[in-house]
Amino acid sequence: MNTTLNTIFARHQHRDGALLPILHDIQHELGYVPDEAVPLIARALNLSRAEVHGVITYYHHFRRTPPDRHVVHVCCAEACQANGSEALANHAAARLQQGDIAMEPVYCLGLCSIGPAIQIDETTLHARVTPEKFDALIAALGEQS
Amino acid sequence: MSVTVYVPGDAAALALGADEVAAAIATAAAQRGLKLRIVRNGSRGLFWLEPLVEVATAQGRIAYGPVTAADVPGLFAADFTAGGKHRLRLGDIAAVPYLARQQRVTMHRVGVIDPLSLSDYRAHGGGKGLEIARSLAPAEIVRMVTDSGLRGRGGAAFPTGIKWKTVLDTASAQKYIVCNADEGDSGTFADRMLMEGDPFCLIEGMAIAGLAVGADKGYIYVRSEYPHAIAALNAALDNAGGWLGDFRIEVRKGAGAYVCGEETALLESIEGKRGIVRSKPPLPAISGLFGRPTVINNVITLASVPDILAQGAAYYRDFGVGRSRGTLPFQLAGNVKYGGLIEVPFGCTLRELLYDYGGGSRSGRPLRAVQVGGPLGAYLPESQFDTVLDYEAFAAVGAVLGHGGIVAFDDTVDMARQARYAMKFCAIESCGKCTPCRIGSTRGVEVIDRIRAGATEQIPLLRDLCDTMTAGSLCAMGGMTPYPVLSALNHFPEDFQ
Numbered sequence: 144m145n146t147t148l149n150t151i152f153a154r155h156q157h158r159d160g161a162l163l164p165i166l167h168d169i170q171h172e173l174g175y176v177p178d179e180a181v182p183l184i185a186r187a188l189n190l191s192r193a194e195v196h197g198v199i200t201y202y203h204h205f206r207r208t209p210p211d212r213h214v215v216h217v218c219c220a221e222a223c224q225a226n227g228s229e230a231l232a233n234h235a236a237a238r239l240q241q242g243d244i245a246m247e248p249v250y251c252l253g254l255c256s257i258g259p260a261i262q263i264d265e266t267t268l269h270a271r272v273t274p275e276k277f278d279a280l281i282a283a284l285g286e287q288s
Numbered sequence: 289m290s291v292t293v294y295v296p297g298d299a300a301a302l303a304l305g306a307d308e309v310a311a312a313i314a315t316a317a318a319q320r321g322l323k324l325r326i327v328r329n330g331s332r333g334l335f336w337l338e339p340l341v342e343v344a345t346a347q348g349r350i351a352y353g354p355v356t357a358a359d360v361p362g363l364f365a366a367d368f369t370a371g372g373k374h375r376l377r378l379g380d381i382a383a384v385p386y387l388a389r390q391q392r393v394t395m396h397r398v399g400v401i402d403p404l405s406l407s408d409y410r411a412h413g414g415g416k417g418l419e420i421a422r423s424l425a426p427a428e429i430v431r432m433v434t435d436s437g438l439r440g441r442g443g444a445a446f447p448t449g450i451k452w453k454t455v456l457d458t459a460s461a462q463k464y465i466v467c468n469a470d471e472g473d474s475g476t477f478a479d480r481m482l483m484e485g486d487p488f489c490l491i492e493g494m495a496i497a498g499l500a501v502g503a504d505k506g507y508i509y510v511r512s513e514y515p516h517a518i519a520a521l522n523a524a525l526d527n528a529g530g531w532l533g534d535f536r537i538e539v540r541k542g543a544g545a546y547v548c549g550e551e552t553a554l555l556e557s558i559e560g561k562r563g564i565v566r567s568k569p570p571l572p573a574i575s576g577l578f579g580r581p582t583v584i585n586n587v588i589t590l591a592s593v594p595d596i597l598a599q600g601a602a603y604y605r606d607f608g609v610g611r612s613r614g615t616l617p618f619q620l621a622g623n624v625k626y627g628g629l630i631e632v633p634f635g636c637t638l639r640e641l642l643y644d645y646g647g648g649s650r651s652g653r654p655l656r657a658v659q660v661g662g663p664l665g666a667y668l669p670e671s672q673f674d675t676v677l678d679y680e681a682f683a684a685v686g687a688v689l690g691h692g693g694i695v696a697f698d699d700t701v702d703m704a705r706q707a708r709y710a711m712k713f714c715a716i717e718s719c720g721k722c723t724p725c726r727i728g729s730t731r732g733v734e735v736i737d738r739i740r741a742g743a744t745e746q747i748p749l750l751r752d753l754c755d756t757m758t759a760g761s762l763c764a765m766g767g768m769t770p771y772p773v774l775s776a777l778n779h780f781p782e783d784f785q
Binding site: 159188194198202204221222226251252258260265269 | 300304335336472475480512540541544558621623695696709713717
């Protein structure tokens with residue numbers, strides 16, 4: 144972990160307000176921001192540990208524990224609600240209860256005309272998702288890995 | 289001769305399978321030994337037709353859509369690369385009424401050009417604004433923006449020229465241009481489409497702002513929910529070469545906090561802190577990012593500037609009505625048949641957008657409520673659908689235009705539930721600095737729960753609470769949450785009984 148962190152610090156330390164870019168890179172590389180990283184980040188940026196902890200816990204995006212194998216974000220904002228995202232979110236929660244795929248709500252993916260929308264692993268997007276389409280996408284994830 | 293095929297790389301098109309379509313076209317072309325250049329353009333914003341594939345032919349661009357990967361063999365069989373007949377053939381997309389009736393000013397290149405090619409951008413009129421700005425004194429640039437009547441497109445609608453003049457007139461060795469690309473309002477996607485479909489336009493607008501106020505550094509703060517926009521901006525900046533001169537731009541990724549769309553919370557976030565709202569004064573124009581004078585504008589505001597410089601202030605001002613000048617890219621979303629981007633001058637009505645463009649509800653049921661301006665905007669009932677879309681007319685009916693996002697709901701919507709959602713959203717996203725927003729929203733959820741369980745005598749209490757939040761909150765998060773709540777209560781009282 145230390146080597147990874149030092150590389151990331153070297154990449155961003157010179158920037159003004161470097162904390163968010165550093166946290167993003169750590170989460171990108173490790174999947175989460177481990178508690179052990181907090182004192183190291185604090186030292187690198189000359190901040191208190193409380194300040195670093197405060198930032199990590201403030202933002203919804205950062206996580207302090209390793210993620211599940213896959214994370215599915217279901218959009219729960221109004222435009223998707225208008226097209227049935229609540230039923231989809233309920234279906235998704237029930238479908239994913241067992242297993243190592245996590246469901247998290249997200250408030251707007253910018254696909255508001257073609258909802259309900261989901262995002263898988265922060266990369267792939269899917270629109271007009273029905274429960275059947277959702278199940279097919281989850282099944283395909285299982286086959287990939 | 290190689291054929292050019294356009295397959296959108298816009299996130300909405302990707303969500304509908306554009307990557308699979310592009311791959312299928314490339315494979316099929318290779319099998320046929322056909323030379324093909326695939327350009328990943330932005331989206332034209334007619335989402336029911338995405339993925340919308342266009343082919344450059346001798347007769348102009350011919351569109352086909354919506355195309356799935358399974359349609360591709362059939363398209364080749366129909367000789368679509370020469371504009372051949374096929375059931376998905378739409379012809380010249382710009383002639384389709386949905387687009388032909390619009391007046392695209394800020395978004396006119398989106399979906400047309402290769403977003404990452406500076407030369408394509410310049411071939412379509414890009415760059416002229418910056419050239420002109422370089423020949424003008426800073427005060428002259430500010431004057432043009434003031435004269436254009438441009439108001440901030442992020443929601444508060446503050447005159448852009450006045451903001452810029454304050455920064456210009458504040459002495460400092462370092463000033464900043466910050467682009468607020470934290471478009472978190474449900475029902476909005478114009479920023480995303482512009483950043484993905486015409487990133488150089490935003491970049492040029494920021495460079496012009498830099499010349500206008502004497503700033504050599506800009507930040508674009510993009511929400512983390514928009515990875516494709518972030519990638520497009522970074523790629524465009526890499527391709528910009530020396531075009532921007534001494535002006536440097538850095539893209540900063542947000543981290544999932546809605547309140548960072550509030551300008552001072554956004555500045556805190558760039559500085560590496562919790563995105564907590566600052567008390568004003570001082571205004572960011574005087575003491576903003578890292579305590580320096582800062583222009584902070586929304587994406588569409590900054591992207592409107594190159595055209596104002598290139599075409600003149602009067603050109604822009606001549607669109608619109610009253611004190612709402614220019615055009616606004618409206619975003620039609622939710623339960624509508626033909627959702628998409630509609631850029632028109634201020635002054636058309638909500639009903640025109642919902643029915644003439646949107647074709648009514650997608651579900652086929654009557655439209656009952658329409659939320660305009662994001663999660664903190666009011667719900668309008670059918671009786672208000674004729675309200676003219678301009679800042680003042682909306683204020684007059686107790687609503688806001690905000691970022692121009694329009695979310696339609698059919699008659700299955702439960703408005704007491706939507707009011708609860710608005711309070712809950714505020715409770716989740718409140719930065720916590722001021723009590724009316726932090727505590728008021730939590731209490732608001734509880735009061736609405738009691739009302740929904742039958743305690744209708746608590747409705748006056750809910751109104752009192754909304755009054756406190758409106759008057760006592762530090763920023764729009766708590767200050768505007770009463771808009772959706774009270775409009776639901778006022779226009780749809782039967783849902784609270």
